[in-house]
Amino acid sequence: ETGVTQSPTHLIKTRGQQVTLRCSSQSGHNTVSWYQQALGQGPQFIFQYYREEENGRGNFPPRFSGLQFPNYSSELNVNALELDDSALYLCASSSPTDMNTEAFFGQGTRLTVV
Amino acid sequence: AQSVSQHNHHVILSEAASLELGCNYSYGGTVNLFWYVQYPGQHLQLLLKYFSGDPLVKGIKGFEAEFIKSKFSFNLRKPSVQWSDTAEYFCAVNWKAAGNKLTFGGGTRVLVKP
Numbered sequence: 001e002t003g004v005t006q007s008p009t010h011l012i013k014t015r016g017q018q019v020t021l022r023c024s025s026q027s028g029h030n031t032v033s034w035y036q037q038a039l040g041q042g043p044q045f046i047f048q049y050y051r052e053e054e055n056g057r058g059n060f061p062p063r064f065s066g067l068q069f070p071n072y073s074s075e076l077n078v079n080a081l082e083l084d085d086s087a088l089y090l091c092a093s094s095s096p097t098d099m100n101t102e103a104f105f106g107q108g109t110r111l112t113v114v
Numbered sequence: 115a116q117s118v119s120q121h122n123h124h125v126i127l128s129e130a131a132s133l134e135l136g137c138n139y140s141y142g143g144t145v146n147l148f149w150y151v152q153y154p155g156q157h158l159q160l161l162l163k164y165f166s167g168d169p170l171v172k173g174i175k176g177f178e179a180e181f182i183k184s185k186f187s188f189n190l191r192k193p194s195v196q197w198s199d200t201a202e203y204f205c206a207v208n209w210k211a212a213g214n215k216l217t218f219g220g221g222t223r224v225l226v227k228p
Contacts, residue, residue: 004157033215042118042204042218043158056213090158094214102148103216105158 003027004093004106012112013081021076021109023091031055032074033103034066035090043090049074078111086113116142118207120219128227129197135190135222137205146208147188148216149179153201161203164188175199197228 003026013019025032031050035043045058049068063079072093078085088110092103121136139145147164162173169181179190188205205219 031214035216035218040221042206042220043216045215045217048213048215056215058215092216102160102163104160105150107157
């Protein structure tokens with residue numbers, strides 16, 4: 001157990017719909033990163049939130065957006081879902097005050113877009 | 115763009131055999147290096163990490179990795195695998211200049227036959 005929890009664990013949505021995924025970070029961590037892991041591939045960085053502000057973004061379109069709350073939990077929102085958005089979405093928390101630190105991952109949310 | 119490549123997509127071996135998984139990354143300055151493992155149905159778990167110091171790093175479950183700076187490599191090894199090592203293994207790199215995000219390789223799926 002890493003202390004990072006994600007919900008829901010599985011989700012099926014229809015193309016064009018919107019989805020919100022949730023993540024609670026490990027105690028003491030104020031940075032949350034989101035990754036997309038398509039089938040057969042390694043996780044790809046979507047974006048990171050630090051103290052409620054976006055702190056870096058990968059190569060994902062604006063329909064991928066996020067939020068971080070004062071308790072450091074986070075949401076990932078995806079609008080206008082496409083079939084290619086089907087993937088495992090991973091949340092990771094870390095402490096940014098020390099660059100030499102590891103990220104702790106949640107179990108992921110498996111999103112299927114039909 | 116910075117990239118991480120893992121040499122093998124699939125590896126099949128018998129119990130007690132030795133395992134070595136290759137990982138190379140592109141130049142981009144100072145790096146932190148990680149190997150993660152993903153057992154079937156479980157979250158990403160950290161096997162080992164390198165931040166600085168001794169380039170031979172020992173991790174959990176008998177795994178070790180060697181950082182060779184001149185070759186931009188961070189290969190994972192285990193002298194004698196067990197059936198329980200069946201999993202997918204990911205190399206990940208954090209380029210310090212790019213902030214606190216991870217770039218993953220495509221993963222290597224390892225099957226250990228009993």
